Amino acid sequence: MPAPIEFYFDFSSPYGYLASTRIDAIAAKHSRSVNWHPILLGVVFRATGAAPLAGVPLKGPYSARDMARTARLMGVPFKLPAKFPIATQAAARLMLWVQATDPHAARALAGALYRGYFGEGRDLSDAGVCADIAAQCGHEREQALAGLGEAAVKDRLRAEVDAAMARGVFGSPYFIVDGEPFWGADRLEQVERWLATGGW
Amino acid sequence: MPAPIEFYFDFSSPYGYLASTRIDAIAAKHSRSVNWHPILLGVVFRATGAAPLAGVPLKGPYSARDMARTARLMGVPFKLPAKFPIATQAAARLMLWVQATDPHAARALAGALYRGYFGEGRDLSDAGVCADIAAQCGHEREQALAGLGEAAVKDRLRAEVDAAMARGVFGSPYFIVDGEPFWGADRLEQVERWLATGGW
Structure with missing residues (x-):
């Protein structure tokens, strides 16, 4: 069985969302599975000095347009939320x-x-909103709410973020395919070609 | 005759280089011409607070790898120069x-x-190196060297950079197609589709 694709993303990352709708199907075509790794871009950006897209002059407004345009092209429902970006500890935990x-x-x-x-x-x-969504997925709401607050889960998220940075992850989405890193929803085509050819 | 494609780029931009090898052919397929606008990303970055890719932790090393990988995929000769990035006033002028x-x-x-x-x-x-390249293109070397130093040419470059920023240009390559902005060599596919369909 070939190695799984490592997929790093932040729940507040629009391009992470877009890529998340495609990566499993791309992997399956090449008999691969995908390891989903929720991370916290806020922590990563503090280490690298990067700034959230939304607040960058010129690039911020362009990006909002590009996200919506790319989502339409991909046929993925998308509306930039009024509150954006957000802290995603609750969702990741x-x-x-x-x-x-x-x-x-x-x-x-x-x-x-x-x-x-x-x-x-x-x-x-809002952890309560996350628990509501968990309930809609068949989990027990109060258990979910308690679970995301467990110290062991918090530790695990910290460890995941540290491990991601140690592997060079600096943005979302970020993929590692047989040791080769790819950043961005616009690299999905290269990911697919890499899976098909083993590299070039 | 439909409007030309506006193409903004910095001579020190690897992705601008990659895109420059494709944009004319894409435009020609759709009976368009291309207006090439050399700009100075250093000036733009001072206005937007952006940093040159090469120096960004994690993202810099990744980008060097991505540029080379993308160039190989496109079949374009590419080697990240030892001196990178550089000031590109001489080339642009x-x-x-x-x-x-x-x-x-x-x-x-x-x-x-x-x-x-x-x-x-x-x-x-090095203005002398630029003049050498001009000579290889059939221009008179000393005239070229004098020409790029003319005050009127310097003024024109300043005006070009100001006009680009006024249109929202924040990076390289940057394309405007019938008013629609596209940033990045990885948006060439969307540029082509926009030309073919008029938008989506």
Whole structure:
């Protein structure tokens, strides 16, 4: 069995959301699985000195237009939320809490969280909203809310972010395919070609 | 005759170089011409607070790898020069000096300057090197050297950079197609689709 694709993303990353709707299908075509890693870009940006897109002069407004245009082209529901960007600790911890016992359910939950934020404008920075979405995915709401607050889950998220930075991850989405790094939803085509050819 | 495509680029921009090898052919397929606008990213970055890619932690090393990988995929000769990034006033002024009397010759010169820097490692920050390349393109070397130093040419470059920023240009390459902005060599596919469909 060939190695899985490592997929790093932040739940507040529009291009991470767009890529998340495609990566599993691309991987499956090449008999690969995908390891989904929620990370915190805020922590990463403090280490690298990067700034969130939305606040950058000229680039911020352009990016809002580009995200919407690219989402339309991909046929993915997208509306930049009124509150953007947001802190995504609650969403990331919730996903890790589910992942510890059921990676497939965690994958489904991640899709629901992303759609909730970028498709429906639900505020993922609110742990209660995240727990509501977990409940819609069949988890027990109060257990989910307690789970995302567990110290062990918080530690695991910190470790995930540290491990990501140690591997060179500086943005979202970020993919590693057989050791080769790819950054950005606009690199999905190269990811697919790399899977098909083993590199060039 | 439909409006030309506006193409903004810095001679020290690897992705500008990659895009420059494709944009004319894409435009021609849709009966469009291209207006080539050399700009100075250093000036633009001072206004927007952006930093040159090369010096950004994690993102800098990744980008060097991505540029080379993308160039190989496109079949474009590329080697990140030892001196990178560089000041590109001399190259930009030389191009504008030629453009004032012969836009086609200026387009050919721009290609030769870009290939000289990213294909052959020639230092475009040196006005003498730029004049050498102009001579290889059939211009008179000493006239070219004098031309790129003319006050009127310097003024014109300043005006070009100001006009670009006024249109929202914050990076290289940057394209405007019938009022729609596209940033990055990885948006060439969207540029082509926009030309074919008029938007989506």
